[in-house]
Amino acid sequence: MDLSTGRPPSLLGLSTYLLSLTGKAARAGLAERLAARGLRLWHMATLAALADFGPHAQRDLATRLAMDPSDVAKVVDELAVAGYVDRSRDPGDRRRVAVTLTDSGRTALAELDADARRVQDEILAPLSREDRLRLHTLLRKVYGGLGRS
Amino acid sequence: MDLSTGRPPSLLGLSTYLLSLTGKAARAGLAERLAARGLRLWHMATLAALADFGPHAQRDLATRLAMDPSDVAKVVDELAVAGYVDRSRDPGDRRRVAVTLTDSGRTALAELDADARRVQDEILAPLSREDRLRLHTLLRKVYGGLGRS
DNA sequence: CCCTATAGTGGGTCTTCACCTACTATTGGA
């Protein structure tokens, strides 16, 4: 039995299957770097949202990132323990908790971003610079269409 | 707070992140169709391997698909119950079990493949025919480089 | 014939993830 030929060609002919495999590798690579700092993908997504859009109430973070409010609470709590975000009651509406990125959080995010780009360089190693741009453009288009069935 | 702007741009600038998101959507779409038939991705991968390369011993399936031998046993068992594969002792080496695709299995695989292409049409809806080909080519390259760090 | 290695199998474990529920504190309108 010759196994050198590898995975079934009929699967590799499916773009969805390739997307699934490469996406898994991308996710795993990112997660690994984050895990080295005791974080997960949601932590980075949360920091990025705060950096890009400024302070959020947790509910707004949940809406923006499409995650469960109770999971947001946990993630924010861990980020607060790490000193990456500040939580403070909104004086105007004391139910709300305003989550703000700290300087330390901004620094951490920059490092995470550098990590992510290193992972990207590994995974996209077979592609030329132009190919990487092309892939990015295509993925953006695909991502843009994801919501609507 | 305006949330209409959606996900953090600093994340969407990462191809790895886009790959992770689109890959997840692809996987979820595939899994959903398979689940409607009581199957999972490994079942389809196994059927595809048998269709592409002919009968395998379970160990060889495990090697080819990079999965755990004991998980192969479970998947093959479920496929056998469904009538999609036959198991028979290899007379030359009675430790080995030769797994063969049945006609019914071949038919099922064809249907799964049609399902997969329908999912693909949904996910890649924003792309033109040429874009889809381009994406496929790029993903093939990326996939080809995955093994080596 | 014995001993080691291998194929298959049945049971787990561990982790991650998405989701859900119940509860408290607070708000703002009727």
Added chain:
DNA sequence: TCCAATAGTAGGTGAAGACCCACTATAGGG
């Protein structure tokens, strides 16, 4: 002032995936 709705939180559930160990049956070399 009372009540329904909302923000946050603690805790738990269930599915899925990857992995691992113990065991049986068989093979094949010495």
